[in-house]
Amino acid sequence: MTPNLTRRDFVKTSATASLGLWTACQGDARAAFKTKLHKAMIRKKPTEKEMQELKDAGFEGFEGGIVTVEEAAECRKTAEKLGLRVHSVLRGWAEFNSDDPAKIESSLKVTEDALRAAHAFGADAVLVVPCKIGGMAMPKPWEFEIEFDKKNGHVKKVVGGDNAPYSDYIAAHNKAIDGSVANVRKLIPLAKKLKVVIAIENVWNNLWVKPAIFKHFVASFHDEWVKAYFDIGNHMKYQKPEDWIRTLGPLMVKGHIKDFKVDRALPNGGKFVHPRDGDINWPEVRKALDEVGYNGWLSIEDGGLPLEEFSKRLDLIIAGK
Secondary structure, rough: OOOOOHHHHHHHHHHHHHHHHHHHHHHHHHHOOOOOOOEEEOOOOHHHHHHHHHHOOOEEEEEOOOOOOHHHHHHHHHHHHHHEEEEEEEEEEEEOOOOOOOHHHHHHHHHHHHHHHHHHHOOOOOEOOOOOOOOOOOOOHHHHOEEOOOOOOEEEEEEOOOHHHHHHHHHHHHHHHHHHHHHHHHHHHHHHOOOEEEOOOOOOOOOOOOHHHHHHHHHOOOOOOHHHHEOOOHHHHHOOOOHHHHHHHHHEEEEEEEEEEEEOOOOEEEEOOOOOOOOOOOHHHHHHHHOOOEEEEEOOOOOOOHHHHHHHHHHHOOOOO
């Protein structure tokens, strides 16, 4: 410390220099990538105070929930006033494989409500998980070796060798495919009218658990209004996220951020942890996103840390670190 600098001046100068160095490093890292990624959190219908907190922490927007058109429009006004964007809506699990027609109709209505809310929010996508299956014998996450029919997407095998133990799972999977295709198609006209993408996610629903079959399912609609919502942490137990990203390519329209610690001794093959605390190779993920030309949003689907910490960790991921 020089004689002419007070301790307060020294701390202030050091902090400014550190911020400048961090900014320079971030700029250099961003320059290495062709694509631009945007930072978001998940908030159903935040207050202006909550939006301001997101803004102050360095986020550019958020993913909303299913609210009325009027609520979404009002929320959009507040967000835009603060320079934020509501980029998508989280609809969640539907029941398009149900044997109960009433449940299918209810699922369609909720999804339609989500599409209308997204339009009012100014969002361009709705996250939809078409259905889920379970309650029967299934391979462990690392045992899957899926073979499927390229014409209709039906699963033929899920492991190498004897598939008889998994016959119920294969039958349920194929039923889910047929029900999902039929009912998602019913939603496409509204999605097209509202200009909101139906973004399919296969979040731990025991369906489409390998990149090739998930890509085939999403691509089978042959429609610009049906794309993939890829959750980077959800799929680590099946295959490395960068493999999924490179397989999905331009079908990927949105991304969720969380991390996963692999542990084959646990029932689900591991556990979720905060971003950058798990086994995901984030520099490789960032590289893959750049390779496929993904310019879009990354929404942190996590809690338990201060917004500023989540923001800093997402900055590092976006910088390829």
